[in-house]
Amino acid sequence: MKWFDYAAPRSLAEALDLLARNPRARPFAGGTDLLVQMRAGQLDPDLLVDLKHIPELNELDCDGSGTLRLGAAVPCCRIYEDERVRRHWPALAEVAEMIGGIPIQSRASLGGNLCNAAPSADSVPVLIALRAVCRIAGPLGERRIAVEEFCTGPGQTVLGPGELLVGFEIPPPEPASGACYLRFTPRAEMDIAVAGAAAAVRLSNGVIAWARVALAAVAPTPLLVREAGDWLADKAPTEENIREAAELARKAAKPITDMRGTAEQRRHLVGVLTRRALQQAIARAREAQP
Amino acid sequence: MTREKVRVQAIVNEQPVEFLCEPRQSLLECLRDILGLTGAKEGCNDGNCGACAVIMDGRLVNSCLVLGVEAHGRRITTIEGLARGAELHPIQRAFLEQGAVQCGFCTPGLILATKVLLDRHPDPSEPQIRRWLANHLCRCTGYDKIVRAVRKAAAELREVRA
Numbered sequence: 081m082k083w084f085d086y087a088a089p090r091s092l093a094e095a096l097d098l099l100a101r102n103p104r105a106r107p108f109a110g111g112t113d114l115l116v117q118m119r120a121g122q123l124d125p126d127l128l129v130d131l132k133h134i135p136e137l138n139e140l141d142c143d144g145s146g147t148l149r150l151g152a153a154v155p156c157c158r159i160y161e162d163e164r165v166r167r168h169w170p171a172l173a174e175v176a177e178m179i180g181g182i183p184i185q186s187r188a189s190l191g192g193n194l195c196n197a198a199p200s201a202d203s204v205p206v207l208i209a210l211r212a213v214c215r216i217a218g219p220l221g222e223r224r225i226a227v228e229e230f231c232t233g234p235g236q237t238v239l240g241p242g243e244l245l246v247g248f249e250i251p252p253p254e255p256a257s258g259a260c261y262l263r264f265t266p267r268a269e270m271d272i273a274v275a276g277a278a279a280a281v282r283l284s285n286g287v288i289a290w291a292r293v294a295l296a297a298v299a300p301t302p303l304l305v306r307e308a309g310d311w312l313a314d315k316a317p318t319e320e321n322i323r324e325a326a327e328l329a330r331k332a333a334k335p336i337t338d339m340r341g342t343a344e345q346r347r348h349l350v351g352v353l354t355r356r357a358l359q360q361a362i363a364r365a366r367e368a369q370p
Numbered sequence: 371m372t373r374e375k376v377r378v379q380a381i382v383n384e385q386p387v388e389f390l391c392e393p394r395q396s397l398l399e400c401l402r403d404i405l406g407l408t409g410a411k412e413g414c415n416d417g418n419c420g421a422c423a424v425i426m427d428g429r430l431v432n433s434c435l436v437l438g439v440e441a442h443g444r445r446i447t448t449i450e451g452l453a454r455g456a457e458l459h460p461i462q463r464a465f466l467e468q469g470a471v472q473c474g475f476c477t478p479g480l481i482l483a484t485k486v487l488l489d490r491h492p493d494p495s496e497p498q499i500r501r502w503l504a505n506h507l508c509r510c511t512g513y514d515k516i517v518r519a520v521r522k523a524a525a526e527l528r529e530v531r532a
Binding site for chain 1: 371372373376392393394395415416417418420423426429430431432434435436437439440483486487501502504505506
């Protein structure tokens with residue numbers, strides 16, 4: 081690796097100042113993507129700004145309204161070991177446990193997973209399905225955007241010069257709601273999704289009040305399939321309706337053929353995974369009924 | 371850029387250490403090239419093989435994906451820190467007895483992964499063991515003997531604790 085400097089600021093203000101003054105600086109959380117890309121010569125920053133000593137970036141807490149505040153640099157292991165996350169957002173705990181292996185999970189963060197902006201990022205469809213909002217800080221102050229608006233292309237995000245993803249706000253689970261993420265990989269662990277699908281639903285009076293479906297690895301960015309959720313709204317959670325929503329997701333996918341799978345296989349997988357993720361999300365919503 | 375080396379103070383294998391390193395040096399390079407602890411191995415150097423795994427503040431990490439400067443103020447355990455003098459740690463003994471060591475390249479990482487697993491889950495199921503060791507590649511013995519060694523070590527450590 082080429083020479084770079086290292087800074088470990090203790091406050092968000094200090095980190096933002098370092099990023100604003102050094103256009104060739106990169107934020108550094110778990111490093112499980114960043115250091116690999118630097119070694120491969122794909123990135124050569126002059127300065128790494130370590131985010132792991134900044135309180136806001138390491139926050140994992142529920143506020144008074146029950147919203148989960150998740151710092152961008154919190155490693156996966158802290159997410160899936162947290163009892164509140166396991167109880168109220170099990171799909172989030174599961175995906176944190178699915179990324180990489182144990183030593184990766186000691187370091188890798190969901191903020192890093194999002195900022196790396198790989199179309200195959202496992203945690204992003206889950207965050208989208210759960211209506212997570214990104215908190216972004218920068219030279220012009222703070223702004224908030226929905227996770228589905230964050231990635232603009234492979235490796236590309238909405239972050240402007242000097243901007244930093246601080247964390248996520250994930251709304252409290254509604255009564256009778258559930259979520260699930262499923263992916264297809266040749267190997268159970270340590271693999272990258274050929275395709276993935278996340279679903280979240282809320283049941284009310286025997287019908288689906290709302291649903292959200294988001295996909296991994298089948299478009300240039302993680303993909304929210306609004307038409308699948310819109311179609312399910314106010315409908316009974318029947319096999320037939322689930323199949324139709326899965327068909328809409330299949331049609332919305334824009335997969336490519338690469339070393340991990342063909343476009344045709346991926347499109348097929350989207351249908352299967354969306355159907356199963358919806359079934360499991362609905363089963364969870366039934367269990368969560370008050 | 372300043373191009374200045376950074377002073378790092380850490381606890382490595384229960385001993386305070388102090389060293390100078392370049393920010394670009396991984397913890398693995400610092401352990402091997404500066405501190406002379408060559409137990410952690412460089413396999414893939416990108417987080418896939420687990421040969422470089424060490425324990426940092428109770429968590430298993432791939433030392434190739436940690437910067438040496440990040441070790442400042444942290445507690446690191448490498449394979450060199452497991453045996454007590456000539457007496458092997460029960461996990462090390464189990465790996466030998468079960469034939470779970472052949473060329474030995476993956477062994478330090480696997481043994482440290484087993485240590486963290488058994489510290490947290492004294493009686494792991496086989497699927498749990500296999501999941502915990504999924505980040506470690508062994509190209510010699512295959513994994514059955516390794517899994518057997520982990521179960522043996524778990525049983526032995528439970529007996530010691532009881």
